Amino acid sequence: xxxxxxxxxxxxxxxxxxxxxxxxxxxxxxxxxxxxxxxxxxxxxxxxxxxxxxxxxxxxxxxxxxxxxxxxxxxxxxxxxxxxxxxxxxxxxxxxxxxxxxxxxxxxxxxxxxxxxxxxxxxxxxxxxxxxxxxxxxxxxxxxxxxxxxxxxxxxxxxxxxxxxxxxxxxxxxxxxxxxxxxxxxxxxxxxxxxxxxxxxxxxxxxxxxxxxxxxxxxxxxxxxxxxxxxxxxxxxxxxxxxxxxxxxxxxxxxxxxxxxxxxxxxxxxxxxxxxxxxxxxxxxxxxxxxxxxxxxxxxxxxxxxxxxxxxxxxxxxxxxxxxxxxxxxxxxxxxxxxxxxxxxxxxxxxxxxxxxxxxxxxxxxxxxxxxxxxxxxxxxxxxxxxxxxxxxxxxxxxxxxxxxxxxxxxx
Numbered sequence: 227x228x229x230x231x232x233x234x235x236x237x238x239x240x241x242x243x244x245x246x247x248x249x250x251x252x253x254x255x256x257x258x259x260x261x262x263x264x265x266x267x268x269x270x271x272x273x274x275x276x277x278x279x280x281x282x283x284x285x286x287x288x289x290x291x292x293x294x295x296x297x298x299x300x301x302x303x304x305x306x307x308x309x310x311x312x313x314x315x316x317x318x319x320x321x322x323x324x325x326x327x328x329x330x331x332x333x334x335x336x337x338x339x340x341x342x343x344x345x346x347x348x349x350x351x352x353x354x355x356x357x358x359x360x361x362x363x364x365x366x367x368x369x370x371x372x373x374x375x376x377x378x379x380x381x382x383x384x385x386x387x388x389x390x391x392x393x394x395x396x397x398x399x400x401x402x403x404x405x406x407x408x409x410x411x412x413x414x415x416x417x418x419x420x421x422x423x424x425x426x427x428x429x430x431x432x433x434x435x436x437x438x439x440x441x442x443x444x445x446x447x448x449x450x451x452x453x454x455x456x457x458x459x460x461x462x463x464x465x466x467x468x469x470x471x472x473x474x475x476x477x478x479x480x481x482x483x484x485x486x487x488x489x490x491x492x493x494x495x496x497x498x499x500x501x502x503x504x505x506x507x508x509x510x511x512x513x514x515x516x517x518x519x520x521x522x523x524x525x526x527x528x529x530x531x532x533x534x535x536x537x538x539x540x541x542x543x544x545x546x547x548x549x550x551x552x553x554x555x556x557x558x559x560x561x562x563x564x565x566x567x568x569x570x571x572x573x574x575x576x577x578x579x580x581x582x583x584x585x586x587x588x589x590x591x592x593x594x595x596x597x598x599x600x601x602x603x604x605x606x607x608x609x610x611x612x613x614x615x616x617x618x619x620x621x622x623x624x625x626x627x628x629x630x631x632x633x634x635x636x637x638x
Contacts (some may be wrong), residue, residue, distance in 0.1 A: 229400050234394055234551065237396070238376065245516075245606070245610075245626075246517065246555075246609060246610060247607060247609065248336060248346060248596070248597075248607075248608045248610040249336065249346065249347075249348075249349040249350070249513065249606065249607060250334070250335040250336045250339065250350050250357065250606060251334045251335070251336040251337075251596060251599065251604045251605060251608055252334055252335060252348065252599070252603065252604030252605055252606060253317075253331050253332045253333060253335070253337075253599060253601065253602065253603070253604055254317035254318070254332050254602065255601055255602025256331065256332065256423050256601045256602065257409065259284060260319050260320075261330065261601065262280050262283075263276050263280055263284075263287075263300060263319060264302075264319055264325055264331070264518070264533070265328050265330050266280060267300060267301075267302045267325060267326050267443075268600075269302055269303070269304055269305065269420065269627070270302065270304035270307075270327070271301070271302050272288060272298065272302070272323070273290055273291075273295060273296050273299045273300040273301075273320075274298050274302040276300065281519050286298075286320060286338050291346070291604055298302045298310050298321050298322050298323045299320055299321070299322070300319050301322065301323025301325065301510050302322070302325035302326070302327060302413075303323055303324075303325060303327040303333070304327060304588075304589065305327045305328070305589050305590040305594075306588050306590065307348065307586075307588050307589065308354045308534075308539070308540045308541050308542050308568065308586050308587065308588055309323065309341045309539065309540060309541045309542065309566060309589055309592075310322060310323040310344065310534045310541070310542055311542060311544075312338050312341050312342055312361065312362055312541060313362045314358055314359045314361075314362030314476055315358070315362070316333060316338050316358060316361075316362060317332060317355075317358050318332075319332060324338075327590075327596060328619060329599075329600075330422060330601065331599065331600060331602075331629060332537060332601070333343075333593075333599035334596070334599065334600075334604050335350060335357055335358070335361060335518075335528070335594075337363045337593045338362070338380070339361050339463060340540070340592045340593050340596075340623055341540050341543065341589070342361060342366045342367070342391065342539070342541065342591070343366045343367050343368040343534075343538065343539045343540070343541075343590055343623075344364070344366075344367055344371070344391065344394065344442075344623075345367070345394075345623050345624075345625055346362070346610075346623050346624050346625070347399055347625060348390075348420050349416070349419060350389060350416050350422065351412065351415045351416045351419055351518065352412030352413075352415055352416060355388075355415075356410070356412035356413070357412075360389035360412065360413060361388075361389070362380075363388050364388055364389055364390075364392075365388075365391040365392040365393030365395065365459055365499055365544060366391060366395075366541065366544065367391050367394040367398060368395065368396040368534075368537050368538045368539045368540040368629070369395065369496045369532060369534045369535075369537050369539055369543070369545065370391060370392045370393075370394065370395025370396055370499075371395035371396070371398045371399045371498060371629070372395075372532070372560035372561075372562075373395070373530070373532075373535040373547050373549075373560055374395055374396040374398075374399035374400075374401060374442040375556075375557070375560055375561075376516055376555050376556050376557040376558070376559070376560050377455060377495050377497075377551070377555065377556070378454060378495070378553070378556070379399060379400040380401060380402070380452070380454025380494070381401075381402050381404050381451065381452070381453055381454045381492070382390065382401045382402065382403050382404065382454060382455045382456075382457060383395050383403075383405045383406070383407075383444060383446075383453060383455075383456050383457070383485060383491075383493075384386045384396075384403060384405070384406040384407070384457050384458060385406075385407055385429075385431070385456065385457070385458035385460075385541075386404035386407070386408060386458045386460050386461065386480065386484070387407060387408045387413065387417055387426075387458070387570060388408055388410075388417075388520050389413055389414050389416040389420075389458065390406065390416065390417040390420055390421060391418060391485070392423060392457055392458070392459055392497075392499060393406055393424070393457070393576065396455070396457060398422070398629070399473050401454070401455065402435075403421055403423075403424045404424060404425065404428075404447055405424060405425040405427065405443070405444060405447050405449075405484065405566075406421065406424055406425070406426050406427075407426070407427045407428070407429045407431075407440055408426075408428065408429075409428065409431070410428075410429060411428055412530065414427075414428045415428050425447055426444070427440055427443055429563070430478075431480055431483045432480070432483075434457045436492040437486070437487075437610050439482065441487065441490060441491075444491065450485075452493075453491050453492075453493040453494070454493060454494050454495065454496075455492040455493055455494065455495045455497060456484075456488060456491060456495075456496050457486060457496075457497040457498075457499075458484050458497070458498060459483055459498075459499040459500065460480040460481045460483070460498065460500065461480055461633055464485065467547060473637070476536055481498065481500070481512070481516060481618075482515075482516075482519075483594075484498060485516065485519050485520070488520070488523065488550070489523060490558075492523070494551070494553065495527070495550065495551045495552070495553075496525065496548075496549065496550035497521060497548070497549055498516065498547070498548040499545055499546070499547050499548075500545070500546050500548075501518060501544075501545065501546065502531060502544050502545070502546055504525055505531075505546065505548055506517060513529070513548075514594055517548065520548070520550040521550075523550075524552065524558060525550030525551060525552060526550070526551050526552075526554075527548065527551075528548075528549050528551075528555075528558065529546060529547070529548050529549070530547040530548075530559065530560070531545075531546055532544070532545055532546075532547065532560070533562075533567075534558065534568045535564060535565075535566055535567055535586035535587070536561055536562030536563065536564050536565070536566050536583075537560065537563070537564070538563065538564065538586075538587055538619075538622075538629070538632070538633070538636075539585040539587070540586070540588055540591060540592040540619065562583070563584065563633050563636070563637055564585065564587065564636075565583040565584065565585055565586055566583055566588040567586065568588070575605075584636060587636075590617075591618075591619040591620070592617075592619055592620075592623075593619065594616050594620075595614040595615050595616050595617070595620045596614075597614075610624075612624075618635050618636060619632065
């Protein structure tokens with residue numbers, strides 16, 4: 227398999243066929259020391275597999291060996307399992323399990339996007355560092371689609387939209403994304419490119435002036451029409467276990483800013499996405515306030531703790547969705563089709579005993595068709611040869627199979 231580079235200048239974005247192209251298939255470079263580490267780690271392995279002679283060259287590895295560290299650090303993906311959580315640091319081997327299962331390099335932007343369930347037509351724009359954040363911070367579209375499936379479809383506004391994973395899933399479920407907002411210009415650029423029929427407004431909701439201007443823009447866009455759903459994933463850094471959890475992180479206040487928007491707009495449904503750590507902050511006090519506030523505004527409220535791999539995402543990602551609704555939900559819980567990954571006596575044991583569910587989509591299913599590249603290489607735009615396709619998940623990502631057909635074939 228080989229990569230044919232395409233000059234960006236030679237491509238007319240209005241006429242080229244996305245079905246023949248592959249976007250964002252490039253990966254971060256490795257230092258000489260990092261490459262030595264990567265070469266010593268087997269498929270499914272981690273920092274514990276790095277020999278002492280290499281460990282002694284790294285102050286961080288010495289510290290990890292002394293004090294212990296997460297088994298995801300310096301991890302190499304296992305082809306036969308869903309990946310671990312893709313975070314914003316998949317350009318560094320020491321911050322998670324981001325080493326390609328077979329090649330001595332980190333996963334590419336497109337491979338990470340595949341593991342997040344972004345379809346291949348979804349293109350990430352902006353600086354390279356921003357694109358890592360766009361992908362790592364995103365809600366997996368197939369997970370978002372599962373949540374949207376239990377709600378009535380209609381007009382949707384996405385606050386704290388990021389690159390648009392939540393909106394992508396809601397759009398796939400038949401919703402119309404009429405407006406989105408984020409404080410990051412690169413995020414807005416990516417969102418606008420992939421949702422050309424949506425208004426996109428850059429706004430920092432820490433500032434009252436920006437919030438008021440955004441509310442005015444929303445009301446002008448609605449023009450008296452009903453808002454069916456207000457959705458959003460307020461920044462979760464202060465709630466996340468991926469970093470230093472800080473209850474007083476100012477970004478946490480944006481959860482309550484979203485509730486202020488709910489109070490003014492009074493949509494039919496509200497969807498707030500966040501990390502599981504939200505449940506434990508201040509012994510559940512923050513979550514309790516959110517639920518109570520929505521109930522006081524007249525919403526019936528439920529909270530869902532979902533495993534992404536149950537909904538076709540080839541990734542072990544856990545997320546909380548708080549749903550407030552003015553009507554009865556079509557279902558109380560989105561239907562999962564695949565077995566979750568659980569911790570058991572054996573490492574990475576997959577539970578397939580729950581209602582005879584089928585194995586989840588794995589890393590091989592997700593990325594085995596993508597061209598080989600070396601560390602620090604790849605291209606932002608390459609020609610895709612359809613003979614590369616090996617799995618139905620890849621057909622799903624290339625838009626040549628519907629999710630319904632994929633699930634039917636996968637669960638036969």
